Amino acid sequence: MKAGDSYVIDSHFEQQYLDLMRRIWLEGDERRDRTGVGTRSVFGAMLRFDLADAAMPLITTKRVYWKTATREMLWFLTGNTNIRPLVLQGVKIWNEWPHARYVDETGDDMELDAFVQKIADDESFAEKWGDLGPVYGKQWVDWPTYQPVKGGLFRKGRGINQVAEVVQSLRENPGSRRHIIEGWNVAEVPQMALPPCHKTYQFHVSEGADGKPRLNGLLYQRSCDVALGLPFNLWSAALLQRMLAQQAGLEPGEFVWMGGDTHLYLNHEHLVKEQLSREPQGQPRLEITRRPPTIFDYTIEDFAVHDYTPHGAIKAPVAV
Incomplete structure (x- = not known):
């Protein structure tokens, strides 16, 4: 094969995800982490998916609740940082x-279920x-x-809507190298319940074969729980x-998905x-x-998934 030649990968799109999971579990560096649970970790991983013809990187070897992930994405786009709108929709991932x-x-020591009901x-x-603080x-x-x-004082100015600016720049200046949405605000990270894991998005316009x-x-994701988080992250980013x-x-x-500290928790062995x-x-x-x-006017009813026949769900604890 010569430089520049194209090639076709015959294996299922999900195989690269499973290969990454296997490599982390068998070869990853065992580490102590913030949660105290412990992980096996590799640093610097990459997955690539073609979204042509409506394809999506929706994991099939376990059921991924794509509507839950979609509701979270729509919540991000509102700028809301309180879990109540999610709770009222039955979304539990931030509780x-x-x-x-x-x-x-x-x-x-109120039980979690009672706390959520009170919310x-x-x-x-x-x-x-x-409230989670100024997250995502x-x-x-x-x-x-x-x-x-x-x-020498400062007053708060008008906030920047990065998403709206990216839509505008894609329309008006598609060749730009500045189509970026950034979540890592250094000054506000200490106020966040969880600093952004999926932190930097960049977009690029190219000419297709047609x-x-x-x-x-x-x-780019600085920290990634491959078993529980990554299936959601892949769907949401796509x-x-x-x-x-x-x-x-x-x-x-x-x-293209890129991971920094890409890990599996030790208590996810069964999964x-x-x-x-x-x-x-x-x-x-x-x-x-x-x-x-x-882009701020989508609702959950605007999305339909076809040809999704996954294996059953696999439950595992979330490390907080």
Whole structure:
């Protein structure tokens, strides 16, 4: 094969995910971590997926609840940082962090289920205890700015909507190298319940074989729980790319995922062994049923997944 020649990978798109999981479990460096659970970890990983023809990197060797991940993405795009809107939709993925803060600060050992129910039932309680700090969506659509005033002081300026700016730049200047959404705000990381794991998104417009412009996307993730987090991250990032492509009038291209500390938790051994024993099946596709006026106007009803026949779910604990 000569430089520049194209090639086709015949294996299922998911095989690279399973290969990464196997490599981490067998060869990863065993490390102590923030949670105290312990991990096996590799540093610097890459996965690549072609999103042409509505294809999506939706993992099939266990069921991934794509509607839950989609609701989280739509929540990010609102800029909201309180878990109550998620709780009211039955989305549980952020519950442990505010619950842990509540128990730590009050000394009340309220059970998680009771805490979540109180978040749903009591708006004032949710306002106080359901907020996660300036996580993800806050940075994406309202990155803070400050303006100098007299006396060497600063006042808060108008927030920057990075997502809206990327849509505009894709439409008006597709060749730019600045189509970036950044979540790692150094000044505000200490205020976040969890610093952003999927932190940097970059987009790139290229010409497809058919001559149509294609939107490629790259996600850099500083820290990645491969068993529980990565299946959600792959879906969500590809979903965001598909939404941006539709809003900018582009065809979906390649999605590239890059991981920094890429790990498996030691207490996920049963999940790893079970999942690695399964064979990928099917080619999931995402249909976006309408084009809303802006990227902030999508609803869960706008998305339909076809040809998704996964193996059963595998439960494992979340490390907080």
